[in-house]
Amino acid sequence: MAPTAAFPFIEVRIVPPPAPLAQRSPGVIAVVGKAPSTADGGSAPANTPVRIETLDDAVTNFARRQAGNVVRNALYNSLELAFLQDPRPAKVYGVKVSGDDYAAALGGLEAADDVTMVSLANESSVGNPAGAGAPTGLHALKAHVETMSAAGQRRIGFAMVNPATEKGPTYVADIIAAANPLKSSTSRMLMIAARGADGDAATAAMAAVAGLPVHHSIVLKKIRGVAMPVAKQYSPAEIKGLSEANLTPIIDPTLITGESLHFADGRLFTSDASLLHVDLVRTLDQIEFMLRAGLIGLVGDARITKPGMTLLKTQVDGILGPLKRQSVIDDYRIEIPVLDILSIPEVARTATDTSIVTAARADRTVDLVVTVTYGPAVSRLLVTLVAKF
Numbered sequence: 081m082a083p084t085a086a087f088p089f090i091e092v093r094i095v096p097p098p099a100p101l102a103q104r105s106p107g108v109i110a111v112v113g114k115a116p117s118t119a120d121g122g123s124a125p126a127n128t129p130v131r132i133e134t135l136d137d138a139v140t141n142f143a144r145r146q147a148g149n150v151v152r153n154a155l156y157n158s159l160e161l162a163f164l165q166d167p168r169p170a171k172v173y174g175v176k177v178s179g180d181d182y183a184a185a186l187g188g189l190e191a192a193d194d195v196t197m198v199s200l201a202n203e204s205s206v207g208n209p210a211g212a213g214a215p216t217g218l219h220a221l222k223a224h225v226e227t228m229s230a231a232g233q234r235r236i237g238f239a240m241v242n243p244a245t246e247k248g249p250t251y252v253a254d255i256i257a258a259a260n261p262l263k264s265s266t267s268r269m270l271m272i273a274a275r276g277a278d279g280d281a282a283t284a285a286m287a288a289v290a291g292l293p294v295h296h297s298i299v300l301k302k303i304r305g306v307a308m309p310v311a312k313q314y315s316p317a318e319i320k321g322l323s324e325a326n327l328t329p330i331i332d333p334t335l336i337t338g339e340s341l342h343f344a345d346g347r348l349f350t351s352d353a354s355l356l357h358v359d360l361v362r363t364l365d366q367i368e369f370m371l372r373a374g375l376i377g378l379v380g381d382a383r384i385t386k387p388g389m390t391l392l393k394t395q396v397d398g399i400l401g402p403l404k405r406q407s408v409i410d411d412y413r414i415e416i417p418v419l420d421i422l423s424i425p426e427v428a429r430t431a432t433d434t435s436i437v438t439a440a441r442a443d444r445t446v447d448l449v450v451t452v453t454y455g456p457a458v459s460r461l462l463v464t465l466v467a468k469f
Contacts, residue, residue: 102373105170106366107290108194111162111283112175112185112221113155113201115142120151126178127188129195131171135163142174158201158283164305165284167291182207183214186224190233196365197236197290198225202280204242206261218262225268232372234365236348236358237264238286240272241327247275247312252321259327259349267348267355273322274330274341276312279305281330285343294362295408297457298346303330306341319344326350346459360454363408367400367452374399384441389419396450410455416448 110129115121124130124141132138139145143156150156155174162172173192177185182200189195200221207217215223218239225237239262241255248254259271270289274281281303288303314322314329322329322344329344336342346357355361375395382388393414400412418440421433429437440446 098377102376104194104196104366104369104373106196106294106362107170107292108173109162109169109171109197109199109286109290110173110175110189110192110195111155111158111199111201112177112182112189113142113153113158113203114180115153115155115176117178119144121153121176124174124176126176127181127185129173129175129189129192132159132174133172135160138163138174142176154201154203154280158199158280161280161284161305162287165287165291166304169287169290172287180216181214182216182220183223186220189224190228193233195233195235196362197238197286199238199280199283199286201283203282204240206258209261222262222264222269226264226266229266229268234368235268236361237269238272238282238289239269240274240277240280240282240285243274243277243281245275251275252318252325255322255327256325263326263349263351265351267350267352267361269349270347270358271327271349272330273314273327274306274308275314276308277330278307281306285328285330288343289358289362293408294366295359295454297357297359297459298328298343299457299459300333300336300342300344303341303343306330308332308341314344323347326356357456360456363454364452367403367409370399370403371396371450384418384437384444384446386419386422389416389422389446392416392446392448393419396448400450400452407455409452411453413451414448415451416446418446 122140122142122144130141138156138159139150143153144151155176159174162169175185175189198221205217207219209215209219210223221237221239225235228235241259255273262269272281272285284303284306288301289298313332319329319331326347326349328347330341331344332339332341346359348356348358378392378395382392393416396414403409418437421429421437
């Protein structure tokens with residue numbers, strides 16, 4: 081064989097940079113609601129998520145203008161409330177329901193994998209869980225967020241109790257009993273209580289939360305665009321009763337100047353006391369996504385060796401370190417048992433150590449334990465006022 085010619089003397093192979101890490105904003109919301117199937121309901125097809133960037137988009141897709149005025153419906157009104165919040169959500173989707181079939185509309189939302197919160201436009205009907213047919217009313221929302229979260233697309237559903245329920249001596253007990261079937265054992269529902277509200281308090285609350293950083297408590301944060309007559313607002317006993325049942329009352333606190341509505345608490349409607357507050361669950365959801373997106377590139381490449389496992393630990397450090405510096409979390413610890421063993425000279429390992437390494441290499445599976453310390457915001461101050469003479 082003839083020798084290879086020297087020309088072009090120097091060869092350079094260009095390796096493209098690695099693909100950028102997947103990003104997800106924690107403030108992406110979807111509003112699923114009813115709009116007429118006629119021209120009054122806009123041009124968007126039913127059961128199809130449509131990104132809404134301006135209110136003009138909402139008119140085009142889910143309403144229409146007549147003589148310069150918007151012909152309103154439930155979905156448009158709720159989207160308008162979402163845009164009134166300050167700061168706004170990062171992204172807003174609208175989905176038109178065909179008739180009362182919320183389950184089908186929510187099914188159309190499953191492929192929108194950046195959605196983190198979902199509401200039903202001005203809907204307070206509890207509905208029925210899945211039986212012979214699909215779930216209805218708010219049960220469809222609960223089933224959707226729980227199913228999607230279990231499949232790895234973490235979402236929180238925002239719903240409201242019936243705002244038309246009149247004040248009475250058994251109001252709190254009645255509201256709790258009515259909402260109880262919607263309690264989520266996996267902390268995926270937040271129930272708003274806003275008696276006498278003149279709009280979709282659930283969607284307004286969802287959009288207000290979406291505009292906050294994930295680790296910010298929602299307690300006493302402002303909700304815009306919704307009003308509650310003074311006569312309908314909650315008494316201290318009702319606020320306490322609703323909050324202790326893990327519902328979130330909307331209040332106009334005396335200690336905050338002006339007339340404005342705020343979250344009286346920040347609890348999810350859950351039976352899991354360890355995942356009670358919405359800021360904690362949003363933070364964990366975001367960290368989970370960042371770990372998955374940041375580590376996916378190591379699957380199939382990182383070796384089960386000391387350098388390979390050190391690279392894995394460094395990668396996790398690179399994800400959690402910035403969160404600590406930004407005070408999203410207070411501290412974190414990374415444990416990789418296989419790395420601990422591989423750091424020991426082979427002659428010094430026990431039979432158990434050797435078995436763990438052998439099993440990891442045979443199964444090609446590595447255990448990684450990340451412990452995060454979360455420093456929640458204060459929700460209650462206990463002040464002792466001592467008078468002296």
